[in-house]
Amino acid sequence: MTKSHTHVSSDPLQQIRWLTYMMFFMFAMTSDAVGMIIPELISDFGLSMTQASAFHYAPMAMIAISGLFLGFLADSLGRKKTIMLGLLIFSASCFLFAISSSFIFFVFLLCCIGLAIGLFKTGALALLGDISNSNEEHTKTMNKVEGFFGIGAIVGPALVGVLLVQNVSWTYLYIIAGIMCLILALLAWRAD
Template identity: 65%
Template sequence: MVSDSKGCDNRNHTRIRVLTYLMFFMFAMTSDAVGVIIPELISQFGLSMSQASAFHYMPMIFIAMSGLFLGFLADKIGRKLTILLGLLLFALACFMFALGESFYYFLFLLAFVGTAIGVFKTGALGLIGDISTSSKQHSSTMNTVEGYFGVGAMIGPAIVSYLLISGVSWKYLYFGAGCFCLVLCWLAYRADYPQIKRSSTDAINLASTFKMMKNLYALGFSLAIGLYVATEVAIYVWMPTLLQSYQGDYTTLAAYALTIFFTLRAGGRFLG
C-alpha cells in the first residue's frame, strides 16, 4: 500500500512538473517574441523606438506588480485556483487581440496579459516548492523550467517570423497561445495538487509580502535577478531592430544572432 501511494504521488508530481514546464514555455513564447514584433509595430503605426518599447515594458511592469500585490494568492486561495485564474485571464486577453487594431488597445491587453502571467507564475513557483523533497530537486526542477522557457523563447519569434513572411498578422501568435492556454487550464483542473508546504504561521496577506522586503537576503537576490533580466531583455527586445538594416561582414551571423542567443540560453539552463 505504501509503495502504491508513493507511486501515485510520483506520477502526480510528474504531471505537475510537465504542466509547469508547459506554462513557462507558453509564457516565453509570447513575451520573448516581442523583439520580432516591434519592427512591425514601428512600420504599422509609425512609432518611434521609445513608443514601440512600451509593447515590452507594459506586460513586464504588470508582471512585477501582479507578483508583488497578488503573489499572496498562491498561499491564500491555493495553488490550483491561483493557476487556473491566471491561465483563464491569459487566454481571455490573448483572444481579445482579434477584436481591435489600435496600438493603445494592444497595450491594454498586454497589461492584462502581464497581470495574468504574474498570477499563474507565482502559483506555479509555489507548486514547485510543494513537490520538491530536497533543495537539489528544487534546483533541478527550476533549471528545467528555465530550459523550457528558453525553448519557448526560440519558438515564439520563429512563429512570428513565419507569420510575417507569409503575410499573416503577428496577432495569430496570441490566438494560438490562447488555445494552448485552454489546454493547460484543462490539465491544471485535472491535476492532483499536493498539500501546501508552509514554514511560517504568519498571516497570508499583502502586508506579509512587504514584510519580506525588509529581508536583506531577499532584496539582494531580487536585485541580482533584476540586473540579469535587464541585460537579457535589452538583447532580445532590441537586437532584431538594431540588426534589421545591417550590411557589413558576417550578415548570416547577424541574421541568426537572436536565435543563437536563445539557443545558448536554453542550453545553459538545461545544463544548470
C-alpha cells in the same frame, strides 16, 4: 477507464511539473517575440520606437507588480486557483488580440497578460516548492523550467518570423498561445 485513471493519479507530481514547464514555455514564447513585433507596430501605427517599446515594458511592469503585490493569492486562494485564474486571464487576453486593431487596446491586453503571468508564475513556483522532496529535486525541476523558458524564447520569435514571411498577422502568435493556454487550464483543472 480504471487503467487511465490509475495512470493519471499514479504520478500527479510529474503532471504538475509538465504543466509548469509548458506554462513557462508559453510565457517565454509570447514575451520574447515582442522584439520581432515592434517593427511591425511602428510600421502599422506610425509609432516612434519609444511609443512602440510600451509593448515590451507594459507587460513586464505588470509581471513585476503582480509578483510583488499578488503573490499572497497563492496562499490565500490556493496554488491551483491562482494558476487557473492566471491561465484564464492569459487565454482571454490572447483571444482578444483577434478582434482589435488599436495599439492602446493591444497594450492594455499585454498588461492583462503580464498580470496573468505574474499570477500563474507565483502559483506554479510555490507549488514546485511544495512538491519537491529535496533541495536537489527542486534544483533539477527549476533547471528544467528554465530550459523550457529558453526553448519558448526561441520558438516565439521564430514563429512570428514565419507568420510575417507568409504575410500572416503577428496577432496569430497570441491566438496560438491562447489555444495552448486553454489546454493548460483544462489540464490544470483536472490535475489533483
